[in-house]
Every structure is written in C-alpha cells, then in structure tokens.
Amino acid sequence: MAKTLSFKPRTFSDAEVVAGFLDDTSIQEYFYKKWSQYFMDNYRAIFFQMSEESCRELIQESFIVLWTKISIKMVRVVDGQVVGKNDKPFTASLTTYLMNVAKLKKKENLRSGQDIILIDDLGLPEKGSGQLIDILNLPGSLPWEDAGPDYQYEAMMQAIGMISERCQQILTAFYFQEMKLDAILSQFPSFQSKDALKTAKNKCINRLRTTTMDCYQSMLRFA
Amino acid sequence: MEEIMINRIDSYLLDRMTAAERKRFEDDLKTDEALNRQYRFMKMMKQTLKERNDLQCNMNKWDREMQSAARHNRKWLWIGSAVAAALVAVAIVPPFFMGSSNSPEDMVAKSTVRGDDICFDSPQDHANASSSAAGLDDAFDMTYVTTTCSNAKAIKQSLEEGDYNTTLCQLDVAIRASKTQGERDSLTWVKVEVLLENGQVDQARPLLQHFVAQKGVFAQSADSLLNNLPKE
Numbered sequence: 223m224a225k226t227l228s229f230k231p232r233t234f235s236d237a238e239v240v241a242g243f244l245d246d247t248s249i250q251e252y253f254y255k256k257w258s259q260y261f262m263d264n265y266r267a268i269f270f271q272m273s274e275e276s277c278r279e280l281i282q283e284s285f286i287v288l289w290t291k292i293s294i295k296m297v298r299v300v301d302g303q304v305v306g307k308n309d310k311p312f313t314a315s316l317t318t319y320l321m322n323v324a325k326l327k328k329k330e331n332l333r334s335g336q337d338i339i340l341i342d343d344l345g346l347p348e349k350g351s352g353q354l355i356d357i358l359n360l361p362g363s364l365p366w367e368d369a370g371p372d373y374q375y376e377a378m379m380q381a382i383g384m385i386s387e388r389c390q391q392i393l394t395a396f397y398f399q400e401m402k403l404d405a406i407l408s409q410f411p412s413f414q415s416k417d418a419l420k421t422a423k424n425k426c427i428n429r430l431r432t433t434t435m436d437c438y439q440s441m442l443r444f445a
Numbered sequence: 446m447e448e449i450m451i452n453r454i455d456s457y458l459l460d461r462m463t464a465a466e467r468k469r470f471e472d473d474l475k476t477d478e479a480l481n482r483q484y485r486f487m488k489m490m491k492q493t494l495k496e497r498n499d500l501q502c503n504m505n506k507w508d509r510e511m512q513s514a515a516r517h518n519r520k521w522l523w524i525g526s527a528v529a530a531a532l533v534a535v536a537i538v539p540p541f542f543m544g545s546s547n548s549p550e551d552m553v554a555k556s557t558v559r560g561d562d563i564c565f566d567s568p569q570d571h572a573n574a575s576s577s578a579a580g581l582d583d584a585f586d587m588t589y590v591t592t593t594c595s596n597a598k599a600i601k602q603s604l605e606e607g608d609y610n611t612t613l614c615q616l617d618v619a620i621r622a623s624k625t626q627g628e629r630d631s632l633t634w635v636k637v638e639v640l641l642e643n644g645q646v647d648q649a650r651p652l653l654q655h656f657v658a659q660k661g662v663f664a665q666s667a668d669s670l671l672n673n674l675p676k677e
Contacts, residue, residue, distance in 0.1 A: 251503070254507050282504050379496075397491040400459055427490070
C-alpha cells in the first residue's frame with residue numbers, strides 16, 4: 223500500500239519550542255505565529271478595546287521577554303519539561319505565560335514608566351514589584367560590575383524596551399545602523415546642530431543606564 | 446569629561462580610530478577603571494540593540510506573512526461568495542435579456558475604455574510592462590531612502606544583493622520608525638517598486654490604491670501603474 227504524504231504543517235510542543243528556540247529560526251517563526259494568533263483570538267476578554275498597532279506592540283514585546291529569558295537560561299528544558307527559576311516546572315502553557323506577560327507589559331505602559339514590574343515563571347508579577355526602587359538605600363546590593371552577564375543582559379534588554387521611542391531610534395541609528403551624524407540629523411529635523419544631537423544621544427545613554435540599573439536592582443531584590 | 450569619554454568609546458566601537466589611537470585606547474582601558482566601566486556598558490548596549498533589532502525585523506516579516514495569508518484567504522472567500530451569488534443569479538433570473546439588440550459594445554465608445562490599447566501575454570510581461578509603462582528606471586530610486594530613512598545602508602545593501610525579502614522587512618522597520626507622512630509615503634513607494642520587481646503584484650496593488658485615494662504626490666504615478674497591472 224502506498225504511503226500517503228501529510229501536508230499538515232509541523233507543530234512543536236512547548237518543550238521543543240524552548241529547546242530549539244535560539245538555534246532554529248523556523249521554531250521561532252512557528253511559535254511567534256502561534257502566539258500572535260492566540261493573542262488576537264483572546265485579547266478582547268482581557269484588554270477590551272485596543273488598536274491593531276497596540277496589539278502588535280504587545281505581541282512583540284512579550285515575545286522579546288520570552289526570547290530574553292530563554293537566552294539567559296531562566297526558562298529552559300530539563301528532562302523534557304519546561305522549567306523556570308530554581309528549576310520550578312511551568313504549570314501553564316507558553317501562550318498562557320505570554321498572555322500574562324502581555325498583561326503586565328500593558329500595565330507597565332499605562333503607568334508613569336518608572337515602576338518596574340518583574341515577571342516570574344508563571345508570567346505573574348513578582349510579589350512587591352511595581353514599586354519605585356530606591357537604589358541608594360537597598361541593603362547589601364550586589365554591584366552591577368560584579369553581576370553575572372545574564373543578569374546584566376536581561377536588565378538591559380528590558381531597559382531598552384522601557385526608554386522612550388525617540389531614544390530607541392537615536393541609539394539604534396548610532397550603534398546599530400552606524401549612521402553618521404549628518405544622516406541622523408536629516409532623520410531628526412528637530413535638532414538644530416550636530417552638537418545638540420550628540421548631547422541628546424548621550425542623555426539617552428545615561429537614561430538607558432539609569433533604567434538598566436533600576437531593572438537590575440529590582441531583579442536582585444526579588445531574586 | 447563624560448562626554449569626551451563617550452565620544453572616544455564611540456570612535457572605538459564604531460571602528461573610526463586609527464591603529465595608533467586604538468592601541469592607546471586599549472592601553473587606557475587596562476588602567477582607567479571609569480573608562481573600562483563605561484566601555485563595557487556601551488559595548489553591551491551595542492550588542493543588545495543589534496539582537497533586539499534583528500529579532501524585530503524577523504517579527505515584522507512574520508507579521509507581514511500572516512497578513513498576506515489572511516488577505517489571500519479573504520480573497521478566496523470573496524471569490525467563492527461571488528461565484529455562489531453569480532450561480533444563484535443565473536439560476537433564478539429568467540433569460541429576458543438574451544439576444545437583445547443592445548450589446549454592451551454599442552453603449553460605450555472604445556476610446557473611453559481604459560487599458561484597451563495594451564495587451565499582455567505572460568505574467569512576466571505584466572510585471573515588465575507595468576514598470577516600463579510607468580517610466581520607472583531599472584535601478585531603484587534611492588533618493589527617498591538615503592534622505593529619509595534610518596537604515597538606508599542596510600536597505601541599499603540588500604537591494605544590491607537582490608535579497609528583496611530582507612529589503613521589504615527593512616523597509617517595514619523604516620516605515621514604522623518614520624516621523625512624517627512624507628517620509629512614510631516615500632518609503633512606501635520604494636516598497637511598491639521592490640514588490641513589483643519581486644513579482645508580488647497582489648501586495649503592491651493595495652498600496653497603489655491607497656496612494657491614488659490619498660491624492661498626494663504619488664497619486665498620478667500610482668494611477669498609471671495600476672492601469673497597467675493585470676486585472677485581479
């Protein structure tokens with residue numbers, strides 16, 4: 223009897239997604255599309271009215287959170303099971319986890335932007351987070367320079383998403399696209415001179431540094 | 446003082462130093478703790494920005510694919526509905542108008558029918574004719590891209606390599622980041638050119654229709670192009 227070919231697209235379990243996430247773009251693509259569809263089918267029950275642009279931003283920001291957590295191995299696979307911090311197994315699916323992440327991101331966006339909400343392994347807010355962090359008075363905090371690269375990376379990845387879009391654009395133009403000052407000036411006509419642009423860029427770096435430190439200290443506080 | 450330090454680190458990270466300056470900078474890194482700290486932070490910032498932007502680019506590409514698939518499904522739904530409606534109309538409307546002496550050709554003067562003077566034989570001819578009929582050069586007009594776009598270098602490179610899928614992704618990022626309607630329109634026009642060059646006529650069509658509806662700078666060119674595209 224002849225074999226029949228199946229034309230159904232390949233699906234992956236949550237453990238397979240996490241295990242292959244960083245190495246295989248097709249798995250990233252599969253899960254991104256699955257997460258997008260899940261969000262669009264279910265967001266109205268949680269967020270009520272939201273523009274398509276806001277939906278897309280939330281989908282992408284949540285996906286970046288997952289990508290970061292997998293990169294620094296805070297979400298990984300152990301014995302075929304997805305686990306989080308302290309090897310605690312996930313009790314919800316990845317899409318449920320991401321939906322909680324999206325909810326918290328939305329709340330973060332609605333606030334002043336100074337409150338940082340940490341996300342635990344179930345995608346729920348860490349106890350006590352969402353409050354302003356007073357870096358100077360934190361007892362026994364581990365200096366940034368002594369922190370592991372994973373903590374530093376996660377803090378910075380989160381911080382980049384929290385600074386203003388204008389700062390993101392300026393820093394991206396300088397350091398990712400490596401554009402010259404003249405080219406960047408034409409993109410931001412509100413700046414009158416190269417010096418003004420340089421000053422703004424340096425302020426953005428300082429703002430990113432402050433935000434990164436806030437995120438980092440929050441991570442330590444609730445570790 | 447801090448600004449001088451940041452400028453120096455910028456030059457090093459962006460490879461804008463001479464060999465002697467690089468050597469001096471690397472020596473200073475070993476002895477100047479403040480410089481070292483700032484350098485490590487900015488190096489991580491550069492790397493993180495790159496990874497975030499690469500991921501963003503991929504996500505935009507996947508979003509576009511999903512939108513295209515959704516439009517494709519909607520198109521077949523409309524076609525199916527139209528066919529069903531036509532069948533119903535044929536079945537229930539009695540043949541009162543068959544054999545009428547008033548044929549459609551008598552009612553409309555040939556000179557007012559658009560597209561009547563151009564005939565195409567193959568899909569490639571459609572794409573070629575549409576580009577040449579609208580007077581587009583073989584090379585893309587990079588004026589808009591280099592003057593208004595944030596990632597002009599990357600877009601130009603992918604265009605030169607013929608990697609149009611990447612170009613489209615990069616254009617989407619630039620369009621999203623654009624600050625004025627003029628910039629958006631300019632970049633979208635380049636996107637239309639790339640789509641047509643890549644044979645993606647169905648995706649270019651709604652963009653051209655939008656330009657015509659806007660009645661802006663590109664309305665006339667868009668209208669001309671639309672007339673020469675194959676009918677849906």
